[in-house]
Amino acid sequence: MLKGFKKHAKIALLCTIAAGTTLSFSEGVQAKEVKTKPASYQTVTKIEDWGPAITKVIVELGRPVPLNSITTETFNVHVQRSDSRLQNPFIEEGYRKVTKAFVADKRGNPAVKTGKYAVLEMEVGPTVTLSSPMNYNMSSSLNDWVDSKYTITQQENILTPAGNITGLIADTFTGGVRELVDDFGNGEATYGGVTLTYADYKPAKDKQKNPLIIWLHGMGEGGTDPTIAISGNKAANFASEEVQSYFNGAYVLAPQTPTYWMDGNTGFGDGTSKYEDALMSLIKDYVAKNKDIDTDRILIGGDSNGGYMTMLMIRDNPDYFAAAFPTCEALKDTLITDEEILSMKELPIWFISAKTDTTVPVSEYVVPTYNRLIEAGAKDVHMSLFDNVIDTTGLYKKTDGTPYEYDGHWSWIYVYNNEVSKNINGKTTTLMEWLAGQSLDK
Incomplete structure (x- = not known):
């Protein structure tokens, strides 16, 4: 009886040690941060029924990340719109609502295993003016493309096998696509x-x-x-x-x-x-x-x-x-x-x-x-x-x-x-x- 008790106690102790070791390792990985190059972004514009809208941004993350490591809460997206034709170029600024987020390849297609890019799809609609890359000048009665300056700021850690990615700020525009x-x-x-x-x-x-x-x-x-x-x-x-x-x-x-x-x-x-x-x-x-x-x-x-x-x-x-x-x-x-x-x-x-x-x-x-x-x-x-x-x-x-x-x-x-x-x-x-x-x- 005593021999059996000692055997079970030894097994329990080993399990406790193993669990503690696993937890310690996991916390160590999560605590470790990995360096990435400065983040940048691209825009995707689609012509909707009411006019053009920037429907998503593609953020370059600097290193591969797992498929499930990006959510709609990972980044916030701020935009400032300005029109150089105006005496006061500033139009408006604010935060875009992210409606969908996923890991992608350079072209914005969903990644198969890992990817170096994150696609952030955003709310658009006929009254969502923050999404518009165009402005109508009341004095000239003409539309023109405007400057939409985006700042995409990381809010939550991105967990990778090599460690955490933290503190990304993407404010460098590297180009855009206008569908059709x-x-x-x-x-x-x-x-x-x-x-x-x-x-x-x-x-x-x-x-x-x-x-x-x-x-x-x-x-x-x-x-x-x-x-x-x-x-x-x-x-x-x-x-x-x-x-x-x-x-x-x-x-x-x-x-x-x-x-x-x-x-x-x-x-x-x-x-x-x-x-x-x-x-x-x-x-x-x-x-x-x-x-x-x-x-x-x-x-x-x-x-x-x-x-x-x-x-x-x-x-x-x-x-x-x-x-x-x-x-x-x-x-x-x-x-x-x-x-x-x-x-x-x-x-x-x-x-x-x-x-x-x-x-x-x-x-x-x-x-x-x-x-x-x-x-x-x-x-x-x-x-x-x-x-x-x-x-x-x-x-x-x-x-x-x-x-x-x-x-x-x-x-x-x-x-x-x-x-x-x-x-x-x-x-x-x-x-x-x-x-x-x-x-x-x-």
Whole structure:
């Protein structure tokens, strides 16, 4: 009995010693700190329905860390936004809410075993202004990219087999990615002393003719940086896989005016544009330089100020374009003559707008123009008149739980997401399906 007791006591003692040794070793590892090189960060920008947003930062940690060593509490993320165009450049500052965090490779893809980078995804939304890398200047009525200065500060230890990583501060910006926008090229051309910049997307070469989609930007996207013309709102989405699939690959040309398309020869929005001749020359030159563009399938659209220019282009060149899709167009109906209505009525046109648009009230712009075209005998002219402009993703809601509502002028959101549809010849047809089927040789 005594012998058995001593045996069990010895085993218990050994277990206690082993446990103490293990605990001591574990605490020693946790207490040990490892050195890393200074941390840096990259940004990832996505063009959302309301405009561009920095959706995540990729933090370089300096050494490999295990997959489960990063959480949403590991870092806090502070940003300060400033716009050099302003007399007082400072716009705002604050902390971004981290919604997801994981260990990743250099490109931000989830790591398989270990990784030297941490991806911090952050809250975005139409009212989360801290996320925006762009600012609208009220005095110039133009958007521009701004300086978003991030400081990512470590709050909790990062445990690795070699020891703890502590005290990381990432405040050195090493570059950024703009999804879809980076797939566009850019250029400029001068005609008659007028210089236009442009962004363009070219589909993969497939030994076939490809259509050309021309998109004319709104009032806030003028300037000399054509990335703004496709980023101020979601025009870059014409290069998305979904939209491109309707056309089996399409060119996208987004010309940019240094001011506004509505700068007329005698006044603002007078039914003319001092950029019209240069724009038409740019389009023709672009088509000539890209031999695989199908000249029977040149499609033109634009929003607001760009919708105004779309109307001028099809009014004065009705036989050049296969179809048009003016969105919240800003050419007053009273500036369109009966003769011009007759010249446009054979061209397939799909108008898009919203009843809540107070910038270009539909009763003065699109509705009477559409009615006149129908009365003139137009056979393939359509109008999608939405009650309002709301979030259709289900992600953003008002306080009462109903979908978030955008400014009624923003009907372009429905266009970019291909959420415009109508029953045509007994079949529900989306805008992109309709555009893809248009050709001068029909």
